[in-house]
Amino acid sequence: MPSDKPAKRADQLGHRPKRFWKDVTVTDDFGIALDGRAVKTPSGAPLILPNRALAQAVSAEWSAVGEHVDYDAMPLTRLGFAAIDRMPDMQDEIVTEVLRYADTDLICYPSEYPASLTEREHEAWDPVLHWVGHDLGLEFHQNLTLIHQPQPAQTLERLQAFVRGMTPYEQAGLMSATPLLGSVILALALWDGHLTGEAAFSASTVGETFQAAIWGHDAEAEQRRNGMKAHAVSLETWFSALR
Incomplete structure (x- = not known):
């Protein structure tokens, strides 16, 4: 039976959730936290980057989010998702x-x-x-x-x-x-x-x-x-x- 993960991934990246957070921080393991809550990939894994420089670049995308999340405007976040979920x-x-x-x-x-x-x-x-x-x-x-x-x-x-x-x-x-x-x-x-x-x-x-x-x-x-x-x-x- 084919997996429904690709469909779920497309759904999660396609919708535009409303911004709920005030603070974006880089965690000690180079993850991204929104008001202390870890950002996760579409498959549910923590979004962990390999170094602080990249984590800070990704966190800047989350800080720049307006009223709604627009993944099309967050290319580094999408690359992080792909690296963890797909590669x-x-x-x-x-x-x-x-x-x-x-x-x-x-x-x-x-x-x-x-x-x-x-x-x-x-x-x-x-x-x-x-x-x-x-x-x-x-x-x-x-x-x-x-x-x-x-x-x-x-x-x-x-x-x-x-x-x-x-x-x-x-x-x-x-x-x-x-x-x-x-x-x-x-x-x-x-x-x-x-x-x-x-x-x-x-x-x-x-x-x-x-x-x-x-x-x-x-x-x-x-x-x-x-x-x-x-x-x-x-x-x-x-x-x-x-x-």
Whole structure:
């Protein structure tokens, strides 16, 4: 019989409970307390962060809550929930998803034309490819055509071991950053601090920025883009506190 936990989790994160607390504190074990009551994850586990810096960043989200809790405005809290409730039991799924992105990574497939776009992509992406190979030992091949070419098996094996060696908190950030940026390489650069959140997001949207300069900006698309960039910046905060 399938578990109803995902449905319960969605319900709990989807509703907007009214704020009932005055004081937010960080406990000695780096949990979050609201008027002395421990914040718990949707599965009922205490929300415990790995260090004081991250606990303080999460507590700031709870302090900033207005009349109602809005989890959409609390990205660090959501990452904490995911790290505790989901990551430990999803190791195989995490690796599968990361390898899926790595095999067709955005920055390994620059555009064939126009030349001006191709040049901008190489300027943004080539230094990151050099970094991930030199600093992390992950040699990705850049494909100069749109025909899929698999990445070296050794690279994917090393990446798998690398991801499995991360803490659940790091994995939660990586699993959020990778689809956001469309690139596990850019996500790793954000995790490492090699790129800021804004820089990683900018690198992931070279093509969109190029097209917008030609055809103009769409207000709805721009609003969506700003929200995604804000999430990338929150991931920078998350990863920075973990280092």
